[in-house]
Amino acid sequence: MLVKDREAHEWRKKHLKELKDQLKPFLDKAFRRSGSAKSAEGKYVAVAAFCGWLKKLPDDIIKEIKAGKANPYRLLDEFTSYLVNIRMAPHSIKDYLSGVKKWLRFNDIEISNEKLKEIIELPRQYTITKDRIPTPEELKLIVYSCDLRGKALITLLASSGMRVGEALALRVKDVDFSKHPTRIHLRPEITKDRQERWCFISDEATEFLKSYLKDRITQKDAYIFQGRHQGIRADGSRYLRGEWANEPMSYWNADVIFTNALKKAGLYEKDEYGRDVLHIHCLRKFFFTRLVPILGREITEALMGHKEYLDSAYRRFTIDELAEYYLKGMDAVSVTKTKTIEREDVEEIATIKALQMVLQLQGYDIDAEKLRGAIIKKRIELGREPGLNEVLEEIRKLEPRLEKYDEGKKSNNDPKKVIEEDELERYLAEGWDVQTVLPSGRILIKRAG
Numbered sequence: 001m002l003v004k005d006r007e008a009h010e011w012r013k014k015h016l017k018e019l020k021d022q023l024k025p026f027l028d029k030a031f032r033r034s035g036s037a038k039s040a041e042g043k044y045v046a047v048a049a050f051c052g053w054l055k056k057l058p059d060d061i062i063k064e065i066k067a068g069k070a071n072p073y074r075l076l077d078e079f080t081s082y083l084v085n086i087r088m089a090p091h092s093i094k095d096y097l098s099g100v101k102k103w104l105r106f107n108d109i110e111i112s113n114e115k116l117k118e119i120i121e122l123p124r125q126y127t128i129t130k131d132r133i134p135t136p137e138e139l140k141l142i143v144y145s146c147d148l149r150g151k152a153l154i155t156l157l158a159s160s161g162m163r164v165g166e167a168l169a170l171r172v173k174d175v176d177f178s179k180h181p182t183r184i185h186l187r188p189e190i191t192k193d194r195q196e197r198w199c200f201i202s203d204e205a206t207e208f209l210k211s212y213l214k215d216r217i218t219q220k221d222a223y224i225f226q227g228r229h230q231g232i233r234a235d236g237s238r239y240l241r242g243e244w245a246n247e248p249m250s251y252w253n254a255d256v257i258f259t260n261a262l263k264k265a266g267l268y269e270k271d272e273y274g275r276d277v278l279h280i281h282c283l284r285k286f287f288f289t290r291l292v293p294i295l296g297r298e299i300t301e302a303l304m305g306h307k308e309y310l311d312s313a314y315r316r317f318t319i320d321e322l323a324e325y326y327l328k329g330m331d332a333v334s335v336t337k338t339k340t341i342e343r344e345d346v347e348e349i350a351t352i353k354a355l356q357m358v359l360q361l362q363g364y365d366i367d368a369e370k371l372r373g374a375i376i377k378k379r380i381e382l383g384r385e386p387g388l389n390e391v392l393e394e395i396r397k398l399e400p401r402l403e404k405y406d407e408g409k410k411s412n413n414d415p416k417k418v419i420e421e422d423e424l425e426r427y428l429a430e431g432w433d434v435q436t437v438l439p440s441g442r443i444l445i446k447r448a449g
Helices: 006-014 016-033 038-053 058-066 072-085 088-106 114-121 138-146 147-161 164-168 201-218 251-265 280-294 298-305 307-314 319-333 343-361 368-382 388-396 421-429
Strands: 182-186 197-201 416-419 432-437 443-447
Touching: 006 038, 016 038, 016 058, 016 088, 038 072, 038 088, 058 072, 058 088, 058 421, 072 088, 072 114, 072 416, 072 421, 138 368, 147 164, 147 201, 147 280, 147 319, 147 443, 164 251, 182 201, 197 201, 197 298, 197 319, 197 368, 201 432, 280 298, 280 319, 298 319, 343 368, 343 388, 368 388, 416 421, 421 432, 421 443
Parallel strands: none
Antiparallel strands: 182 197, 416 443, 432 443
8 A cells, every 4th residue: 555644654553453443343234235345445535534634543533523623524635735745646536535524414513514615615627647567578477476376366357357356255155167168157245236247267367376276175155365364374274273263354455466566576666646557457457458449349348247238238248159269369468379370489389399498408498488487588688689698698587596506416306306317216206207318418307396
């Protein structure tokens, strides 16, 4: 989260428990009305910002207003000026003011909209963010920079067009892997407009999702995306850490996953207002931009869940028909692979294989995915195809611990070792795999599993 006022931020951190306890009745009512945890969280952020500005707890503010020691209209006007001065976005100012007004009214403090309009001049509404969508090459690099959980989350969002909150609320039972393309049922209680719909994900997203779920794929009521605090590792496997809690990953956790991938890929940047140029919401924009030229606006908007297009598109087409439309555009929203292999893909595969062989002959071992990521990063940086030395330089940056294998190293604890040809049969029987034959004629092997 972007911190605009460090002093107010520190005050809120110090009084976090009191803020949450005193605002709980108001936030519970907000959640009952909307059924959205994010909506309730937005109201908390607004009122907490108001309290942080005044350096006073919610109950104390209400007491002062009811005792006539503070004028609610003047407070709201001065709060608006404060938000303008710390360069809060115009839309955010409007949302913060709305949240505080609802909180005051919840506490039986009458606020007249007509009187408020006479007192407060809100800044003209305009968008100050300068975000953009990632290019296909950049999105490839972002995915290659993630662990399995990140790959599953990012490819699912990019290929489905669903909102982040909708993705995090998915349970295993919502995904139908038996159909092609894989279908996801968005239950009405998890969508923004409270209307159920179906969306689809690409073949590569399906593969990543299955790999991430592992044996959890049979636990139909489990949330798909869960954090370490719920006992789920980044590779999707379970580990024992107290009692397992079936709770979804938080929005902020998902945002951190995407931001860390951007940083690792060297694509993290902020605009002049301190906001991220690329952020996790850009994946929804990526879906829209890539599919509109292929499927048209009406079908694309319907797949994304835009309310104004749901009636016209969903009443006219069955789910099967929408699936057929999606298949026509699936390649456009696939990140690392396509359904059909073009000549360029064959050339890229051949180049990577050749580079792998050169690296292995030099005693290095790197998987194709990391090597492809290094090539893409250098291609973006240089604006041309990188040479072998330039790729090697990038690999050393990405893998600072990568070292040449010492042919004399033979410790049984090492996951890799170099052996003589006459030793090969014994090691294969013990479960080792052959990696490559070195120029010296000796063989590089790796412990299986």
